[in-house]
Every structure is written in C-alpha cells, then in structure tokens.
Amino acid sequence: MTRKSERHFSGKTSLPAVAGLLIAVALLAGGYGWMTRTSPASQAEPPEQVTIATNTAYVGSCPVIVAREKGYFASEGILAVVQPHSSGKAAMEAVLQGQANLATVADIPVMFAGMNDQPVSVIATIFKAEKDHGIVGRRDRGVVTPGNLKGKRIGVTLSTSGHFTLHAFLSRHRLSSDGVTVRNYKPEDLPTALAQGDVDAIATWEPFLDTSLTVLGGNGVIHYSQGIYESLYNVAGMRTYVVSQPETIKKVLRALVKGARFCSDAPDAARELIAAGMLDATKLKASWPSYRFNMALDQGLILALEDEARWAIRNKLTSRTEMPNYLNYIYLDGLKAVMPSAVTIIH
Numbered sequence: 001m002t003r004k005s006e007r008h009f010s011g012k013t014s015l016p017a018v019a020g021l022l023i024a025v026a027l028l029a030g031g032y033g034w035m036t037r038t039s040p041a042s043q044a045e046p047p048e049q050v051t052i053a054t055n056t057a058y059v060g061s062c063p064v065i066v067a068r069e070k071g072y073f074a075s076e077g078i079l080a081v082v083q084p085h086s087s088g089k090a091a092m093e094a095v096l097q098g099q100a101n102l103a104t105v106a107d108i109p110v111m112f113a114g115m116n117d118q119p120v121s122v123i124a125t126i127f128k129a130e131k132d133h134g135i136v137g138r139r140d141r142g143v144v145t146p147g148n149l150k151g152k153r154i155g156v157t158l159s160t161s162g163h164f165t166l167h168a169f170l171s172r173h174r175l176s177s178d179g180v181t182v183r184n185y186k187p188e189d190l191p192t193a194l195a196q197g198d199v200d201a202i203a204t205w206e207p208f209l210d211t212s213l214t215v216l217g218g219n220g221v222i223h224y225s226q227g228i229y230e231s232l233y234n235v236a237g238m239r240t241y242v243v244s245q246p247e248t249i250k251k252v253l254r255a256l257v258k259g260a261r262f263c264s265d266a267p268d269a270a271r272e273l274i275a276a277g278m279l280d281a282t283k284l285k286a287s288w289p290s291y292r293f294n295m296a297l298d299q300g301l302i303l304a305l306e307d308e309a310r311w312a313i314r315n316k317l318t319s320r321t322e323m324p325n326y327l328n329y330i331y332l333d334g335l336k337a338v339m340p341s342a343v344t345i346i347h
Contacts, residue, residue, distance in 0.1 A: 047079040048248060052235075053091035053100035056084040057207055059284070060127035060233035061104055063293060065274045067259030076251035086188045088233070089160045095120065095237055102237040102252065106161040107301065110236060111308040114329050115318040119239040121331040123249055124342075125301055126260055127233035128292040133165045134224040136194065136212040137201035144221055146173040153181045155190050155199035159317065162187070164308055165229045166203035167315065172228050177315065191215055205231070210283055232301055242331045249334040256295060257339055263293040297335050298344045302326055 050073075054061045064082065067073050073080035085091040088105035095103045096118060104126070113120045135154075137143025143152060149170065156163050167177055185193050190202045191212040202212060213220045235256065242249055263270040267288050275281060309323035327347055336343045 045077065047074065047077050048251075049079045049081060050102065050248065050252060051081045051083055051100040052102045052104070053083040053085055053094040054104040055087055055091060056082065057086065058088075058104075058233075059132065059206060059274065059287075059291060060106075060129070060231065062263040062270055062274050063126045063256050063259035064104060064235075065259075066262045066270055067255040069273045070259070070262060072255035072258040073252070076255050078248070078251050078255060080252075080255075086186065087157060087160055089157065092120070092236065101241055102235055105234055105236055107232045107234065107304050108159065108161045108164050108308055110234060110329060111305045111312065111326075112159055112318070114305065114324045114326055115309060115312055115320050117324075120236050120329060121239045121242040122234045122236045122297070122301070122329060123242060123331050123334050124253060124256065125232050125234045125296045125298070126256055126293065127231070128294075129231045129233075129290060130226045130229070131224050131287065131290050132206045132209075132231055133161060133204070133229055134209055134222055135166065135169055135201055135203045136209055136216070136220055136222050138194065138197070138216065139219050139221055141197075141200040143201045146223060147175070149173075149201060150175055150179045152200040153183060153198075155183050155185050155193045155202040155204075157187045157190070157204065158182075158184045160187070161229070161231060162204040164311060165205075165225045167311060168228045169203070169223070169225060206287075210280060214280075230300075230304075232304055234301070239329075239331075242334075246333065249331070250338055253295070253334050253338045260293040260295055263291075294342075295335065295339055296342045296344070297330060297332060299346055301330070302345060305329075 052064055054064050056065070068080045068082055083094060083100050085094065088103065089109045091103035092105045092109040092113065094100040110120065110122060137148065141152065142148050146169065154166060156166050170177055170180065183199055187204055187208055190204050190208050193199050194202045194212050195215045209222060213222060271281070271284055275284065305326040306323060312318045313321060313323070330345065332343055332345065332347060
C-alpha cells in the first residue's frame, strides 16, 4: 500500500491537480493581501479635528490661515476648523465656553484670564508687532495731537489690547484716563462710531485703524502705538485640553512653525492667502516688514502679562489685588519638544 501510494502521487496524472492547487493557494493569498491592504482597520487614522478660534481679519492670524491653506495641519493629521471672530477677546471667550479647542489671542485677554482664575495655557507666541495698534481721531473735533485727547470721547473695546493701548498712550503723554470719556464698542463697530461722530477718537488695531482712516479721508489723523505697546499674539487653550493632548499640541505647533516661516519667507504668497478682510493690499505690503512671524515663548511674554496685571489692578478692572504667577498660564512642553530654541522663559 505504501509503495502504490507513493507511485500515485509521483505520477504524471497528478501534475494538473497540483498546479491547480498551487494556483488556488496563490489566488487566496493575493485576495487576502488585497483585503488586508484595503481593510478599514489597516487604513491611516482619520484626521483629528481641532477648532481654532481666530480673528481672521487680523494679520497676526497669518500662520494659522497659511497652515490650513497650505496643508500643514493636514500633513500632521489635523483637520483644522478655523472659527472666525473679530477680536482675540471673542476668540478666547469661545475657548472658555467650550466652543473651540484653541484661540489666537493677544496678551491682554490672557492676563485677564489669569486675574479671573480661568485656567488657560498659552502654547506659543506666533506674531509680534508694534505698529498695528493706535488711535485715530477726528480733526474736526480738534483731535490732532495726543494732548488734544483730553476731555474727548474715545471709543474702545474694553478688556482688549486696544483698551490697554489707550491707557498706555495717555500715560506716555501725561494725560489722565479720568480726563477722557471711554465708550465701549465691538471692534468692528468702532469705525462707524467714529465716522458718525458718536466719539471723537478710537483706540483699536488693524484693520479697523485703516478702515477708519479710509472712511474719514482727510478728516482723520492717526497715532500709532509704536514704542508704547507691542502686540504679542498667542495661541492658547484651556489647560485641561492642552495638558491632556500633548501629541495633538505638538502636531499643531509643527504646522504653525511651517505657517509662520511661510508668512515670513514668502510675504507675497502669504498676503494672497490672508488678504480677504484685511488692510488694503498696498498698505498691507508696506507694513509687512515691521511684522515678526516667529514661534516663541520668551520672558517678554511674562513681563508683559505682569505689567498689564498691574495696570488692571491699578485701574480697578479686576477685583484682585495681587497678580497670579503667569508661568502657570504657559505650557512649555509642546514648543520645547518641537522647537527647543524658541523657549527662553526662565522656569
């Protein structure tokens, strides 16, 4: 029996069967491989959605807009949803209300968050500028020089960088804040209030400065905050979100590093991506060299927050009488991992 069995399997009549068996095995293996490659379980993870509240009409948002438009977020596996706002204060409020994961915001709202014990964390400063805040006055109301502001009605958005700019400007020119009447407006309503004569001057930022000058024509005069206030534009989120999502924060930061670099190195292309709703193209181009798009967490941010906290306490804009430790409101680990040289805060 053994010999017959061996002769049967080694005979010529068995070759077609063996070949057929081999083909079947190959087809099955190939089919399994195809199923494995196309199986949902083996595909790349879906992108993680991160909602970023930002003032889309402000030039400081350039790194965020560019990172989205150029695919830098996407390449990191992030689906960036840009939520438009007219101020960093409003963007920060969206984060505080749980409507956004991150916000682009100037230093003033961060300072107030600390004074109000709202646990936010700055993950990076993405933009700095000295000539994007200022005061626009009406010549026909006698507002030509800084000293002319005494006794005037000035429109401002309270608890914003525009508010701080006004007080710093008055202080620099030895004018008392008690000597002016401050009226609160949404930032987008300031140009209209000035044009209609509801106020004699406004303190705000771009593009609302430029809009006001355009509407007033020769009747408008501007005084920039250069040398008085430096805008520090940051990305911040609730501390619980930032600390619990370290890998997500690193991905966002890597995309923003590329976005900031593009804004700095390719200004013409960057302006094309962000131009909608911003300054007149010619004015935007002229102002661009004074803008600094770079990622940082430096000691200047801490010093600015502390200076602004003293201002808030002195002017009774908060019920607190002592400032918090603002180092607790800055998340260092993310940027240290992505761009170590950018972190120079003493800690």
